[in-house]
Amino acid sequence: MAKISSESQLSNVLVLMADMGREMIVADRCTVWLIDEANEELYTTVAHGVKMIRIPYGTGLVGHAIATGEAIVIEDAYDDPRHHAENDRKTGYVTKSVVTIPFRNHEGRTIGAYQAVNKMTEAGKFTSKDLELLSLAASYAGKSLESVMLHQEIVDTQREIISAMGEIGEIRSKEMANHVRRVAEYSYVLALRLGLSPREADLLRTASPMHDIGKVAIPDAVLNKPGKLTEEEYELIKSHTRVGHQLLKGSRRELLSAAAIVAGQHHEKWDGSGYPHGLSGADIHIYGRITAVADVFDALSAERVYKSAWPIERIEKLFEEERGRHFDPAVVDAFFAELPRLIEIRDSLADES
Known part of the structure; x- marks a missing residue:
């Protein structure tokens, strides 16, 4: 938790969040999903073992969790019609048990979600204790993530202004x-x-x-x-x-x-x-x-x-x-x-x- 709160780089915060979630509840993979409002999509740049994933807003288990603001725990993803199986077909990965928890900013607005996949125990199922632990992590990390995202927005704005002003000098x-x-x-x-x-x-x-x-x-x-x-x-x-x-x-x-x-x-x-x-x-x-x-x-x-x-x-x-x-x-x-x-x-x- 302390590492997340002291980090100012968005990409690093997302990695730390994913790693923390995976270790906390002993999952095979943990994904941090964010909302791309401009393109009406959900995306992740941190998904253990795979590259960036993008899905239409509102689709998949994570889309349902973000849209409703409710956590989801399932034992077999393929028994749930909300599962976005296309990503498994693309990567060859087999998704079984899943826990998905939305996280919110200081104002209570949902800005993304944690998703842990495949419980790495003999039972292979996520428990109510896992849900409790990941919910606590999501509550804390979501607020830290909001601060970093705001900082990143300021930095990106500075970059755009600097680039535009530099081009003005050359055009003249x-x-x-x-x-x-x-x-x-x-x-x-x-x-x-x-x-x-x-x-x-x-x-x-x-x-x-x-x-x-x-x-x-x-x-x-x-x-x-x-x-x-x-x-x-x-x-x-x-x-x-x-x-x-x-x-x-x-x-x-x-x-x-x-x-x-x-x-x-x-x-x-x-x-x-x-x-x-x-x-x-x-x-x-x-x-x-x-x-x-x-x-x-x-x-x-x-x-x-x-x-x-x-x-x-x-x-x-x-x-x-x-x-x-x-x-x-x-x-x-x-x-x-x-x-x-x-x-x-x-x-x-x-x-x-």
């Missing part, structure tokens, strides 16, 4: 929105190669589309100038890092804080010759060092209003030359190690001509 500079998507995916791959946790790598992937958000403050005439920039115009372009950081730095949200770092530091250089602050080495946040490589790789790979796309051999040569100067040597090493994967991403997210 006449660079296709796929640029920010590619940079995000490159950053994720490089972060994992460098040993960042999947959670932190995903955080960077979500935040990196905001790296050029400060371009919203740059006049179109300068941003889209096809010829060489004057010194004054170049200084104006460089200001997008300060503007982007300023826009995002005040948030206490983890995603926006990460985005502020990326926006402010992706043009810093390993040797200290970058901007806006001339940071060097490890003083540059790892997010900035990774995004710098991802951004430059994509910029060189893509055709822009002021240049043609570079061939991969020329790009490789530049990264070799700039290893330890512009770029963190470790990130460059990760770049070369993952180059085939990065090229796959580039090609799969290519801009429309």
